Amino acid sequence: MADVTGLAVLTAYGHGLPALWDGLKSATPATSRVTRFDTAHRHAHHAATLPGDPDPFAALRGLIDEACEEAGLSPEQRARTPLVLALHAGRDTAARARTLAAACGLREVLAVHTAACAASNSALADAAELVADLAEERVVVAGASFVDASMFAAFDSAGILTPEGVSRPFSAGREGPVLGDGAAAAVLTRAAGGTGSWLRVTGWGNTCEADHVVRPRPDGRGPAAAIQAALARAGNPRIGYVNAHATATPAFDAAEAAAILRGLPPDGADAHVSSTKALHGHCLEASGLVELAVCALAFRNGQVPVNAGYLGPDADCPLNLVLEPGTAPATGHMLSLNTGFGGVSTALVLAAP
Structure with missing residues (x-):
């Protein structure tokens, strides 16, 4: 098993865990009409997005630093800690991932999980196994996905996105998801328990x-x-x-x-x-x-x-x-x-x- 001793998150509700919790408690979707790109020729027009057009690697650098600081990692501990990522892979993903690890003072990138919507859970499972099997004392896991025109078009063209703009899981009358911006980082540490663990x-x-x-x-x-x-x-x-x-x-x-x-x-x-x-x-x-x-x-x-x-x-x-x-x-x-x-x-x- 592994303790989560550092945790940082960014969603359409805003930066940080308090913003996410306030949004969850409100039970009000963080959904609005898309302005990041043109949806005039799409069936769907809504997503849960942050202002502007965030860069996933820039967002992850801040979140990784935040999670490592909460976990109390010294520069020496960071230098012994690997990074496992969950991202949509592109031509420059490997190079940018290595740059990200170096910028955060981490040892190396062990893996980039791209297993579609299960990528983050797969990355967390990978990290938990490394820690539980004593291969690593701790692992940083991070992932990001921000709504972009190409992914929105692919989902919309396949008829997956709800044209209503409201997602209704497990409900009668459900028509599909609303895409959302999200990024997070977690520090998984060899289980010790106590008040420092989420x-x-x-x-x-x-x-x-x-x-x-x-x-x-x-x-x-x-x-x-x-x-x-x-x-x-x-x-x-x-x-x-x-x-x-x-x-x-x-x-x-x-x-x-x-x-x-x-x-x-x-x-x-x-x-x-x-x-x-x-x-x-x-x-x-x-x-x-x-x-x-x-x-x-x-x-x-x-x-x-x-x-x-x-x-x-x-x-x-x-x-x-x-x-x-x-x-x-x-x-x-x-x-x-x-x-x-x-x-x-x-x-x-x-x-x-």
Whole structure:
């Protein structure tokens, strides 16, 4: 297991964990009409974005420094600490990643995870395993995704984005996600517990069902196997809350609901479930890190975020959704689940410090 001793986040709600928590508590989506680029010829016109056009590597440099400072890392400790990234890869990603690590005083870049929407959870699982297996004393994990014209066009052309501009996970009448800006950094340290830890990563599981390029298996077999692997590694604790991937697409939400019920017996029907993508937007490769911050805040504040945008039940999603604000975590363990195109799934078991 690994303690998260430093944590920093940037979302459309603003910079920092307090801004994210205020947004989650409000249950008001951080969504507005896109002004960063022209959407006149698109079906969708909304996203959860920050002002301007942020650069992911510039944002990550500040967030990594912030997380390392919170974790109390000295320059000497940083120099012994590697970096694991979650990013949409481009031609210059490797070079910019090395520059980022050097600028932050870190030892090297061990990996850049690009496994679509599961990239951040995969990066966190990678780092947690390095720490738990004693290969590293600590690892910095960071990821970013900011809404750009090309990605927006790709999702819009595929008919994935909701034209309504409101994401409704697991709800009747759902039409798809709203994309969102997100970036975060976390320091994972060999488990010590205590007040300096936000939470513990105690289990992780990765699968790839490889059933279809974009469609999920309706029975949820792939993500269910990831959940079961994560639970087994964590000692099979009872999960009280699931921060679900749930992008509010009809097929994916139904398959994920099946996966939660299949992967969490006999607790699947009782665990509280919500998808915070309805609030901060779908942050693609940064999703898992942003949602790690969501779970950390839920532990610290004693309440789990609501499943926003809900209109009514869907028979394909028979889950115990969080619909009332102020709902307390039912146990000291949470599950973070993210899936991606190609059938990749990564589940993390998170425990209160």
